[in-house]
Amino acid sequence: MALAAAALALVLAAWATGWVARAWDWGVAAYERRFLTQTRSEFLMGTYVTITAVGPGAGPAADAAMARMQEVDGRLNPSDPGSDIGRLALGAGTDVPVSSDTIAVLELADRAYRASGGAFDLTVGPLVTLWGFAPVDPTAVGGPADQQRTSPPTDEEIAAARAELGWDQVSWDGAAMTARLARPGMRLSTGGLGKGYAIDAAAEVLRQKGIRRAVIDAGGELLMVGSKAGGRPWRIAVKHPRQDGYLGVLNVPPDTAVATSGDYQRYFVFEGRRYHHIIDPATGRPAERSIASTVVAGSAAWADALSTAVFVLGPERGVALAESLPDVGALVVAPDGTVSESGRLTAIFEKETGAP
Amino acid sequence: MRGVWRKLAKLLGLRSADLLVAAVVLTLALAAAAGPAVARLVAGPGQVTQFVVQTATGTQSLPAGSDGTFSFLGPLGETMVEVRGGQARIASSPCAEPSWHGGWLNRPGQRSVCLPNLVSVLAEGRGAGLGGTGGRDLDGETR
Numbered sequence: 001m002a003l004a005a006a007a008l009a010l011v012l013a014a015w016a017t018g019w020v021a022r023a024w025d026w027g028v029a030a031y032e033r034r035f036l037t038q039t040r041s042e043f044l045m046g047t048y049v050t051i052t053a054v055g056p057g058a059g060p061a062a063d064a065a066m067a068r069m070q071e072v073d074g075r076l077n078p079s080d081p082g083s084d085i086g087r088l089a090l091g092a093g094t095d096v097p098v099s100s101d102t103i104a105v106l107e108l109a110d111r112a113y114r115a116s117g118g119a120f121d122l123t124v125g126p127l128v129t130l131w132g133f134a135p136v137d138p139t140a141v142g143g144p145a146d147q148q149r150t151s152p153p154t155d156e157e158i159a160a161a162r163a164e165l166g167w168d169q170v171s172w173d174g175a176a177m178t179a180r181l182a183r184p185g186m187r188l189s190t191g192g193l194g195k196g197y198a199i200d201a202a203a204e205v206l207r208q209k210g211i212r213r214a215v216i217d218a219g220g221e222l223l224m225v226g227s228k229a230g231g232r233p234w235r236i237a238v239k240h241p242r243q244d245g246y247l248g249v250l251n252v253p254p255d256t257a258v259a260t261s262g263d264y265q266r267y268f269v270f271e272g273r274r275y276h277h278i279i280d281p282a283t284g285r286p287a288e289r290s291i292a293s294t295v296v297a298g299s300a301a302w303a304d305a306l307s308t309a310v311f312v313l314g315p316e317r318g319v320a321l322a323e324s325l326p327d328v329g330a331l332v333v334a335p336d337g338t339v340s341e342s343g344r345l346t347a348i349f350e351k352e353t354g355a356p
Numbered sequence: 357m358r359g360v361w362r363k364l365a366k367l368l369g370l371r372s373a374d375l376l377v378a379a380v381v382l383t384l385a386l387a388a389a390a391g392p393a394v395a396r397l398v399a400g401p402g403q404v405t406q407f408v409v410q411t412a413t414g415t416q417s418l419p420a421g422s423d424g425t426f427s428f429l430g431p432l433g434e435t436m437v438e439v440r441g442g443q444a445r446i447a448s449s450p451c452a453e454p455s456w457h458g459g460w461l462n463r464p465g466q467r468s469v470c471l472p473n474l475v476s477v478l479a480e481g482r483g484a485g486l487g488g489t490g491g492r493d494l495d496g497e498t499r
Binding site: 006008010041043046047048215217219220221222224228234235236237238239244246249250258259260262265294 | 378381382410412459467469471474476478493494495496497498499
Protein backbone atom coordinates (compact mmCIF):
# COMPACT_ATOMS: atom_id res chain seq x y z
CA MET A 1 0.00 0.00 0.00
CA ALA A 2 2.91 2.32 0.66
CA LEU A 3 3.96 2.09 -2.95
CA ALA A 4 0.42 2.75 -4.15
CA ALA A 5 0.27 5.82 -1.96
CA ALA A 6 3.58 7.01 -3.35
CA ALA A 7 2.37 6.54 -6.91
CA LEU A 8 -0.83 8.40 -6.12
CA ALA A 9 1.27 11.19 -4.68
CA LEU A 10 3.20 11.23 -7.95
CA VAL A 11 -0.04 11.68 -9.91
CA LEU A 12 -1.06 14.53 -7.66
CA ALA A 13 2.38 16.07 -8.05
CA ALA A 14 2.12 15.85 -11.83
CA TRP A 15 -1.26 17.55 -11.60
CA ALA A 16 0.09 20.21 -9.31
CA THR A 17 2.97 21.00 -11.64
CA GLY A 18 0.46 21.61 -14.39
CA TRP A 19 1.29 18.74 -16.72
CA VAL A 20 -2.17 17.22 -16.58
CA ALA A 21 -3.77 20.62 -17.04
CA ARG A 22 -1.49 21.33 -19.98
CA ALA A 23 -2.33 18.01 -21.55
CA TRP A 24 -6.01 18.81 -21.12
CA ASP A 25 -5.56 22.28 -22.67
CA TRP A 26 -3.66 20.81 -25.57
CA GLY A 27 -6.47 18.33 -26.17
CA VAL A 28 -9.15 21.03 -26.01
CA ALA A 29 -7.19 23.25 -28.41
CA ALA A 30 -6.68 20.37 -30.85
CA TYR A 31 -10.39 19.52 -30.70
CA GLU A 32 -11.35 23.16 -31.26
CA ARG A 33 -9.02 23.47 -34.23
CA ARG A 34 -10.36 20.29 -35.77
CA PHE A 35 -14.09 20.64 -35.19
CA LEU A 36 -15.06 24.17 -34.07
CA THR A 37 -12.76 26.54 -35.98
CA GLN A 38 -13.73 28.42 -39.12
CA THR A 39 -11.44 30.69 -41.15
CA ARG A 40 -12.33 33.34 -43.71
CA SER A 41 -9.76 35.26 -45.78
CA GLU A 42 -10.10 38.20 -48.17
CA PHE A 43 -7.93 40.77 -49.93
CA LEU A 44 -9.23 43.89 -48.23
CA MET A 45 -8.06 47.37 -47.19
CA GLY A 46 -4.89 47.04 -49.24
CA THR A 47 -3.85 43.91 -47.39
CA TYR A 48 -4.81 40.31 -46.70
CA VAL A 49 -7.34 39.80 -43.93
CA THR A 50 -7.95 36.52 -42.10
CA ILE A 51 -10.63 35.94 -39.48
CA THR A 52 -10.34 32.72 -37.48
CA ALA A 53 -13.28 32.10 -35.14
CA VAL A 54 -13.95 29.26 -32.71
CA GLY A 55 -17.27 27.94 -31.47
CA PRO A 56 -20.73 26.96 -32.64
CA GLY A 57 -21.80 29.27 -35.47
CA ALA A 58 -18.22 30.34 -36.14
CA GLY A 59 -18.67 30.23 -39.93
CA PRO A 60 -21.63 32.61 -40.22
CA ALA A 61 -20.10 34.83 -37.52
CA ALA A 62 -16.80 35.09 -39.44
CA ASP A 63 -18.75 35.86 -42.63
CA ALA A 64 -20.64 38.65 -40.86
CA ALA A 65 -17.42 40.03 -39.35
CA MET A 66 -15.75 40.08 -42.78
CA ALA A 67 -18.79 41.85 -44.25
CA ARG A 68 -18.50 44.46 -41.51
CA MET A 69 -14.84 45.04 -42.41
CA GLN A 70 -15.85 45.49 -46.05
CA GLU A 71 -18.48 48.01 -44.96
CA VAL A 72 -15.90 49.98 -42.97
CA ASP A 73 -13.47 49.84 -45.90
CA GLY A 74 -16.18 51.26 -48.16
CA ARG A 75 -16.48 54.23 -45.82
CA LEU A 76 -12.80 54.89 -45.05
CA ASN A 77 -11.03 54.05 -48.33
CA PRO A 78 -9.27 57.30 -49.35
CA SER A 79 -8.81 56.12 -52.94
CA ASP A 80 -12.56 55.71 -53.39
CA PRO A 81 -14.22 59.04 -54.31
CA GLY A 82 -17.52 57.67 -53.05
CA SER A 83 -16.26 56.84 -49.56
CA ASP A 84 -16.70 59.21 -46.64
CA ILE A 85 -12.98 60.04 -46.75
CA GLY A 86 -13.05 60.55 -50.52
CA ARG A 87 -16.13 62.79 -50.31
CA LEU A 88 -14.56 64.83 -47.50
CA ALA A 89 -11.57 65.61 -49.76
CA LEU A 90 -13.76 66.42 -52.75
CA GLY A 91 -16.10 68.55 -50.63
CA ALA A 92 -13.41 70.38 -48.66
CA GLY A 93 -14.75 73.65 -47.29
CA THR A 94 -18.26 72.29 -46.80
CA ASP A 95 -20.01 70.11 -44.22
CA VAL A 96 -20.13 66.59 -45.63
CA PRO A 97 -22.56 63.93 -44.33
CA VAL A 98 -20.56 60.97 -43.00
CA SER A 99 -21.20 57.68 -41.24
CA SER A 100 -20.87 56.96 -37.54
CA ASP A 101 -17.74 54.95 -38.41
CA THR A 102 -16.05 58.05 -39.80
CA ILE A 103 -17.06 60.12 -36.78
CA ALA A 104 -15.57 57.42 -34.52
CA VAL A 105 -12.34 57.37 -36.55
CA LEU A 106 -12.03 61.17 -36.36
CA GLU A 107 -12.47 61.05 -32.59
CA LEU A 108 -9.84 58.31 -32.26
CA ALA A 109 -7.49 60.26 -34.52
CA ASP A 110 -7.97 63.34 -32.35
CA ARG A 111 -7.08 61.30 -29.27
CA ALA A 112 -3.95 59.94 -30.96
CA TYR A 113 -2.95 63.39 -32.26
CA ARG A 114 -3.17 64.91 -28.79
CA ALA A 115 -1.47 62.00 -27.02
CA SER A 116 1.43 62.00 -29.48
CA GLY A 117 1.90 65.75 -29.72
CA GLY A 118 1.07 65.66 -33.43
CA ALA A 119 3.31 62.72 -34.39
CA PHE A 120 0.09 60.99 -35.50
CA ASP A 121 -1.77 63.28 -37.88
CA LEU A 122 -4.57 62.04 -40.11
CA THR A 123 -4.16 65.07 -42.41
CA VAL A 124 -0.79 63.77 -43.61
CA GLY A 125 -2.59 62.52 -46.77
CA PRO A 126 -1.08 65.04 -49.26
CA LEU A 127 2.44 64.04 -48.14
CA VAL A 128 1.66 60.32 -48.39
CA THR A 129 0.42 60.91 -51.93
CA LEU A 130 3.44 63.08 -52.82
CA TRP A 131 5.82 60.35 -51.69
CA GLY A 132 3.93 57.81 -53.81
CA PHE A 133 2.53 55.77 -50.94
CA ALA A 134 -1.16 56.62 -51.21
CA PRO A 135 -3.19 53.44 -50.92
CA VAL A 136 -4.30 51.97 -54.17
CA ASP A 137 -7.24 49.71 -54.76
CA PRO A 138 -5.82 46.49 -56.22
CA THR A 139 -9.31 45.36 -57.17
CA ALA A 140 -9.85 48.42 -59.39
CA VAL A 141 -10.69 47.68 -63.02
CA GLY A 142 -7.43 47.37 -64.94
CA GLY A 143 -5.42 46.74 -61.79
CA PRO A 144 -3.93 49.21 -59.34
CA ALA A 145 -2.55 52.52 -60.50
CA ASP A 146 1.22 52.69 -60.33
CA GLN A 147 1.83 55.47 -57.83
CA GLN A 148 5.21 54.24 -56.61
CA ARG A 149 8.01 56.79 -56.93
CA THR A 150 11.58 55.91 -57.72
CA SER A 151 13.13 59.13 -56.41
CA PRO A 152 12.23 61.50 -53.56
CA PRO A 153 10.26 64.69 -54.22
CA THR A 154 11.99 68.08 -54.14
CA ASP A 155 12.13 70.31 -51.05
CA GLU A 156 9.70 72.70 -52.74
CA GLU A 157 7.21 69.91 -53.41
CA ILE A 158 7.47 68.74 -49.81
CA ALA A 159 6.94 72.27 -48.46
CA ALA A 160 3.90 72.72 -50.68
CA ALA A 161 2.35 69.44 -49.52
CA ARG A 162 3.12 70.22 -45.87
CA ALA A 163 1.15 73.44 -46.22
CA GLU A 164 -1.97 71.30 -46.76
CA LEU A 165 -1.65 69.67 -43.32
CA GLY A 166 -3.50 70.83 -40.22
CA TRP A 167 -5.47 68.69 -37.81
CA ASP A 168 -6.90 71.85 -36.23
CA GLN A 169 -8.65 72.49 -39.54
CA VAL A 170 -10.64 69.27 -39.40
CA SER A 171 -14.00 69.49 -37.65
CA TRP A 172 -16.93 67.17 -37.15
CA ASP A 173 -20.35 67.10 -35.54
CA GLY A 174 -21.34 63.75 -34.10
CA ALA A 175 -24.95 64.81 -33.61
CA ALA A 176 -25.42 66.10 -37.15
CA MET A 177 -23.21 63.29 -38.55
CA THR A 178 -21.16 65.69 -40.65
CA ALA A 179 -17.45 66.47 -40.99
CA ARG A 180 -15.45 69.14 -42.76
CA LEU A 181 -11.95 69.74 -44.07
CA ALA A 182 -11.41 73.48 -43.94
CA ARG A 183 -9.43 73.92 -47.17
CA PRO A 184 -9.41 72.36 -50.64
CA GLY A 185 -6.25 70.31 -51.04
CA MET A 186 -6.55 68.75 -47.60
CA ARG A 187 -6.83 64.98 -47.55
CA LEU A 188 -7.10 62.43 -44.77
CA SER A 189 -4.88 59.37 -44.72
CA THR A 190 -6.67 56.56 -42.91
CA GLY A 191 -3.78 54.16 -43.41
CA GLY A 192 -2.61 54.56 -39.82
CA LEU A 193 -5.97 53.89 -38.21
CA GLY A 194 -8.53 52.47 -40.63
CA LYS A 195 -7.42 48.84 -40.52
CA GLY A 196 -7.38 48.87 -36.74
CA TYR A 197 -10.84 50.39 -36.59
CA ALA A 198 -12.17 47.80 -39.03
CA ILE A 199 -10.68 45.00 -36.93
CA ASP A 200 -12.37 46.33 -33.80
CA ALA A 201 -15.67 46.57 -35.69
CA ALA A 202 -15.32 42.97 -36.87
CA ALA A 203 -14.51 41.82 -33.34
CA GLU A 204 -17.67 43.48 -32.09
CA VAL A 205 -19.70 41.50 -34.62
CA LEU A 206 -18.05 38.25 -33.51
CA ARG A 207 -18.85 38.98 -29.87
CA GLN A 208 -22.46 39.84 -30.74
CA LYS A 209 -22.70 36.48 -32.52
CA GLY A 210 -21.56 34.69 -29.38
CA ILE A 211 -17.97 33.96 -30.44
CA ARG A 212 -15.74 33.96 -27.42
CA ARG A 213 -12.43 33.03 -29.05
CA ALA A 214 -11.04 34.41 -32.33
CA VAL A 215 -8.03 35.93 -34.06
CA ILE A 216 -8.43 38.72 -36.62
CA ASP A 217 -5.30 39.33 -38.69
CA ALA A 218 -5.13 42.20 -41.18
CA GLY A 219 -1.68 42.10 -42.72
CA GLY A 220 0.04 41.38 -39.42
CA GLU A 221 -2.09 43.71 -37.37
CA LEU A 222 -3.90 41.43 -34.96
CA LEU A 223 -6.68 41.40 -32.41
CA MET A 224 -7.08 38.37 -30.19
CA VAL A 225 -10.73 38.07 -29.14
CA GLY A 226 -11.29 36.40 -25.79
CA SER A 227 -8.81 34.04 -24.24
CA LYS A 228 -6.81 31.17 -25.63
CA ALA A 229 -7.77 27.62 -24.67
CA GLY A 230 -6.90 26.98 -21.04
CA GLY A 231 -6.51 30.69 -20.36
CA ARG A 232 -2.92 30.66 -21.60
CA PRO A 233 -1.59 33.86 -23.24
CA TRP A 234 -1.80 34.24 -27.00
CA ARG A 235 1.64 33.89 -28.60
CA ILE A 236 2.38 36.46 -31.29
CA ALA A 237 5.73 36.55 -33.07
CA VAL A 238 7.27 39.94 -33.89
CA LYS A 239 8.94 40.10 -37.30
CA HIS A 240 12.58 41.05 -37.42
CA PRO A 241 12.83 44.27 -39.46
CA ARG A 242 15.92 43.21 -41.37
CA GLN A 243 15.92 39.39 -41.34
CA ASP A 244 13.53 36.62 -42.33
CA GLY A 245 12.90 35.67 -38.71
CA TYR A 246 11.51 36.98 -35.46
CA LEU A 247 12.69 39.53 -32.90
CA GLY A 248 10.82 37.53 -30.31
CA VAL A 249 7.41 36.37 -29.15
CA LEU A 250 4.79 38.37 -27.26
CA ASN A 251 2.69 36.52 -24.67
CA VAL A 252 -0.47 38.53 -25.08
CA PRO A 253 -3.40 38.63 -22.61
CA PRO A 254 -7.03 38.15 -23.75
CA ASP A 255 -8.80 40.83 -25.81
CA THR A 256 -5.59 42.55 -26.80
CA ALA A 257 -4.40 43.98 -30.11
CA VAL A 258 -0.90 44.08 -31.57
CA ALA A 259 0.17 46.39 -34.41
CA THR A 260 3.53 46.94 -36.08
CA SER A 261 4.85 49.74 -38.26
CA GLY A 262 8.04 49.19 -40.21
CA ASP A 263 10.16 50.91 -42.83
CA TYR A 264 10.27 47.60 -44.74
CA GLN A 265 6.55 47.44 -45.47
CA ARG A 266 6.43 49.92 -48.36
CA TYR A 267 9.48 51.75 -49.61
CA PHE A 268 11.72 52.59 -52.51
CA VAL A 269 15.49 52.88 -52.61
CA PHE A 270 17.17 55.89 -54.25
CA GLU A 271 20.95 56.23 -54.39
CA GLY A 272 21.35 53.59 -51.71
CA ARG A 273 18.92 55.18 -49.27
CA ARG A 274 15.58 53.72 -48.23
CA TYR A 275 12.50 55.99 -48.40
CA HIS A 276 9.51 54.41 -46.67
CA HIS A 277 5.81 55.13 -46.24
CA ILE A 278 5.61 56.41 -42.65
CA ILE A 279 5.82 60.17 -43.04
CA ASP A 280 6.81 62.45 -40.15
CA PRO A 281 4.32 65.35 -40.27
CA ALA A 282 6.95 67.62 -38.70
CA THR A 283 9.45 67.20 -41.54
CA GLY A 284 7.31 66.04 -44.43
CA ARG A 285 9.78 63.18 -44.98
CA PRO A 286 9.90 59.49 -44.01
CA ALA A 287 10.44 59.26 -40.24
CA GLU A 288 14.07 58.50 -39.46
CA ARG A 289 14.22 57.65 -35.75
CA SER A 290 12.98 54.05 -36.06
CA ILE A 291 12.99 51.12 -38.44
CA ALA A 292 10.17 49.24 -36.66
CA SER A 293 7.72 49.72 -33.81
CA THR A 294 5.25 47.32 -32.24
CA VAL A 295 2.44 48.37 -29.93
CA VAL A 296 0.20 46.27 -27.70
CA ALA A 297 -3.10 47.86 -26.64
CA GLY A 298 -6.68 47.07 -25.72
CA SER A 299 -8.09 47.97 -29.13
CA ALA A 300 -6.77 47.47 -32.63
CA ALA A 301 -7.49 51.06 -33.66
CA TRP A 302 -5.51 52.40 -30.70
CA ALA A 303 -2.63 49.98 -31.33
CA ASP A 304 -2.66 50.90 -35.03
CA ALA A 305 -2.51 54.65 -34.41
CA LEU A 306 0.05 54.38 -31.63
CA SER A 307 2.39 52.12 -33.60
CA THR A 308 2.60 54.89 -36.22
CA ALA A 309 3.05 57.58 -33.55
CA VAL A 310 5.72 55.60 -31.69
CA PHE A 311 7.57 54.94 -34.96
CA VAL A 312 7.63 58.66 -35.78
CA LEU A 313 8.67 59.66 -32.26
CA GLY A 314 11.51 57.12 -32.10
CA PRO A 315 12.79 54.94 -29.23
CA GLU A 316 13.07 57.47 -26.42
CA ARG A 317 9.91 59.53 -26.91
CA GLY A 318 7.96 56.59 -28.30
CA VAL A 319 8.57 54.42 -25.27
CA ALA A 320 7.79 57.41 -23.02
CA LEU A 321 4.48 57.83 -24.83
CA ALA A 322 3.61 54.18 -24.23
CA GLU A 323 4.58 54.43 -20.56
CA SER A 324 2.27 57.45 -20.19
CA LEU A 325 -0.79 55.57 -21.44
CA PRO A 326 -2.74 52.93 -19.51
CA ASP A 327 -2.58 49.36 -20.84
CA VAL A 328 -0.22 50.21 -23.69
CA GLY A 329 3.14 48.55 -24.37
CA ALA A 330 5.65 49.48 -27.06
CA LEU A 331 8.79 48.07 -28.62
CA VAL A 332 10.92 50.24 -30.91
CA VAL A 333 13.87 49.26 -33.10
CA ALA A 334 16.29 52.11 -33.78
CA PRO A 335 18.15 52.41 -37.10
CA ASP A 336 21.26 50.91 -35.44
CA GLY A 337 19.23 47.84 -34.45
CA THR A 338 18.92 48.70 -30.76
CA VAL A 339 15.62 47.50 -29.30
CA SER A 340 13.84 49.64 -26.68
CA GLU A 341 10.81 48.40 -24.75
CA SER A 342 8.31 49.92 -22.36
CA GLY A 343 7.84 48.18 -19.03
CA ARG A 344 4.52 46.59 -19.93
CA LEU A 345 5.96 45.09 -23.09
CA THR A 346 9.12 43.81 -21.41
CA ALA A 347 6.90 41.80 -19.07
CA ILE A 348 5.32 39.86 -21.95
CA PHE A 349 8.19 39.71 -24.47
CA GLU A 350 10.35 36.61 -25.01
CA LYS A 351 13.37 37.81 -26.90
CA GLU A 352 14.57 35.52 -29.67
CA THR A 353 18.03 34.09 -29.18
CA GLY A 354 20.44 36.03 -31.35
CA ALA A 355 18.04 38.93 -31.92
CA PRO A 356 19.36 42.42 -31.07
CA MET B 357 5.05 -13.87 -16.07
CA ARG B 358 2.80 -14.59 -13.11
CA GLY B 359 5.81 -15.92 -11.23
CA VAL B 360 7.80 -12.79 -11.85
CA TRP B 361 4.87 -10.67 -10.69
CA ARG B 362 4.58 -12.64 -7.44
CA LYS B 363 8.33 -12.46 -6.84
CA LEU B 364 8.26 -8.69 -7.38
CA ALA B 365 5.35 -8.30 -4.99
CA LYS B 366 7.12 -10.38 -2.40
CA LEU B 367 10.33 -8.43 -2.87
CA LEU B 368 8.47 -5.16 -2.26
CA GLY B 369 6.50 -6.61 0.62
CA LEU B 370 3.16 -6.08 -1.13
CA ARG B 371 0.19 -8.21 -2.06
CA SER B 372 -0.27 -8.84 -5.77
CA ALA B 373 -3.43 -6.72 -5.87
CA ASP B 374 -1.63 -3.81 -4.20
CA LEU B 375 1.16 -4.05 -6.71
CA LEU B 376 -1.40 -3.98 -9.54
CA VAL B 377 -3.00 -0.81 -8.16
CA ALA B 378 0.42 0.76 -7.74
CA ALA B 379 1.42 -0.14 -11.30
CA VAL B 380 -1.79 1.34 -12.75
CA VAL B 381 -1.41 4.57 -10.78
CA LEU B 382 2.26 4.82 -11.66
CA THR B 383 1.44 4.37 -15.35
CA LEU B 384 -1.19 7.11 -15.12
CA ALA B 385 1.32 9.40 -13.44
CA LEU B 386 3.90 8.84 -16.15
CA ALA B 387 1.30 9.35 -18.88
CA ALA B 388 0.20 12.59 -17.27
CA ALA B 389 3.76 13.78 -17.04
CA ALA B 390 4.78 12.82 -20.54
CA GLY B 391 1.41 13.36 -22.25
CA PRO B 392 1.99 16.76 -23.80
CA ALA B 393 5.43 15.84 -25.07
CA VAL B 394 4.13 12.60 -26.59
CA ALA B 395 1.16 14.39 -28.13
CA ARG B 396 3.41 16.98 -29.74
CA LEU B 397 5.68 14.24 -30.97
CA VAL B 398 2.74 12.49 -32.58
CA ALA B 399 1.50 15.74 -34.13
CA GLY B 400 4.93 16.42 -35.58
CA PRO B 401 7.01 19.57 -35.32
CA GLY B 402 4.82 21.80 -37.43
CA GLN B 403 4.61 19.57 -40.47
CA VAL B 404 3.16 21.17 -43.61
CA THR B 405 0.51 19.05 -45.33
CA GLN B 406 -0.64 21.37 -48.13
CA PHE B 407 -0.32 24.85 -49.58
CA VAL B 408 -3.51 26.85 -50.09
CA VAL B 409 -3.35 29.41 -52.88
CA GLN B 410 -6.00 32.13 -52.80
CA THR B 411 -6.55 34.47 -55.74
CA ALA B 412 -9.21 37.02 -56.58
CA THR B 413 -11.23 34.30 -58.29
CA GLY B 414 -10.92 31.35 -55.94
CA THR B 415 -8.87 28.98 -53.82
CA GLN B 416 -6.77 25.95 -54.80
CA SER B 417 -4.95 23.45 -52.59
CA LEU B 418 -1.56 22.05 -53.56
CA PRO B 419 -0.49 18.95 -51.56
CA ALA B 420 2.96 19.35 -50.00
CA GLY B 421 4.21 16.44 -52.10
CA SER B 422 3.04 17.84 -55.44
CA ASP B 423 6.41 19.02 -56.69
CA GLY B 424 6.10 21.38 -59.64
CA THR B 425 5.46 24.96 -60.68
CA PHE B 426 1.89 26.22 -60.84
CA SER B 427 0.50 29.32 -62.54
CA PHE B 428 -2.11 31.65 -61.02
CA LEU B 429 -3.59 34.66 -62.77
CA GLY B 430 -4.21 37.98 -61.00
CA PRO B 431 -5.12 41.48 -62.14
CA LEU B 432 -1.47 42.24 -63.02
CA GLY B 433 -0.63 38.96 -64.71
CA GLU B 434 0.83 35.59 -63.81
CA THR B 435 2.14 34.52 -60.40
CA MET B 436 4.15 31.29 -60.41
CA VAL B 437 4.09 29.15 -57.24
CA GLU B 438 6.79 26.51 -56.90
CA VAL B 439 6.34 23.44 -54.67
CA ARG B 440 9.51 21.47 -53.99
CA GLY B 441 10.42 18.98 -51.28
CA GLY B 442 7.52 19.88 -48.98
CA GLN B 443 8.22 23.60 -49.30
CA ALA B 444 6.65 26.27 -51.49
CA ARG B 445 7.43 29.79 -52.62
CA ILE B 446 6.27 32.48 -54.99
CA ALA B 447 8.84 31.87 -57.71
CA SER B 448 7.88 34.84 -59.85
CA SER B 449 5.20 37.49 -59.74
CA PRO B 450 4.46 40.89 -61.23
CA CYS B 451 4.32 42.57 -57.81
CA ALA B 452 7.01 44.84 -56.44
CA GLU B 453 8.26 44.61 -52.86
CA PRO B 454 7.03 43.72 -50.42
CA SER B 455 5.48 40.32 -50.51
CA TRP B 456 5.40 38.68 -47.11
CA HIS B 457 7.88 35.87 -46.64
CA GLY B 458 9.70 36.16 -49.93
CA GLY B 459 11.49 32.86 -49.32
CA TRP B 460 10.38 29.26 -48.94
CA LEU B 461 7.33 28.42 -46.83
CA ASN B 462 8.11 25.36 -44.70
CA ARG B 463 6.16 25.83 -41.45
CA PRO B 464 2.38 25.71 -40.94
CA GLY B 465 0.90 29.18 -40.89
CA GLN B 466 3.60 30.83 -42.97
CA ARG B 467 2.15 32.90 -45.77
CA SER B 468 3.58 34.57 -48.83
CA VAL B 469 1.47 37.26 -50.45
CA CYS B 470 1.69 39.24 -53.66
CA LEU B 471 -0.80 41.94 -52.70
CA PRO B 472 -1.00 43.86 -56.00
CA ASN B 473 -1.68 40.66 -57.93
CA LEU B 474 -4.06 39.35 -55.24
CA VAL B 475 -2.29 36.03 -54.72
CA SER B 476 -1.75 34.47 -51.29
CA VAL B 477 0.03 31.19 -50.53
CA LEU B 478 -0.56 29.67 -47.08
CA ALA B 479 1.28 26.67 -45.66
CA GLU B 480 -1.26 24.54 -43.80
CA GLY B 481 -0.56 21.64 -41.49
CA ARG B 482 -0.43 20.29 -37.98
CA GLY B 483 1.09 22.30 -35.20
CA ALA B 484 -0.34 25.68 -36.17
CA GLY B 485 -1.78 27.92 -33.46
CA LEU B 486 -5.30 29.32 -33.69
CA GLY B 487 -4.18 32.27 -35.79
CA GLY B 488 -2.52 29.82 -38.15
CA THR B 489 1.14 30.47 -37.44
CA GLY B 490 2.80 27.23 -36.55
CA GLY B 491 5.82 25.33 -35.46
CA ARG B 492 6.10 26.94 -32.05
CA ASP B 493 2.51 27.16 -30.84
CA LEU B 494 2.31 30.65 -32.33
CA ASP B 495 -1.08 32.27 -32.86
CA GLY B 496 0.02 34.97 -35.26
CA GLU B 497 2.80 37.15 -36.57
CA THR B 498 2.90 40.94 -36.42
CA ARG B 499 4.90 42.57 -39.17
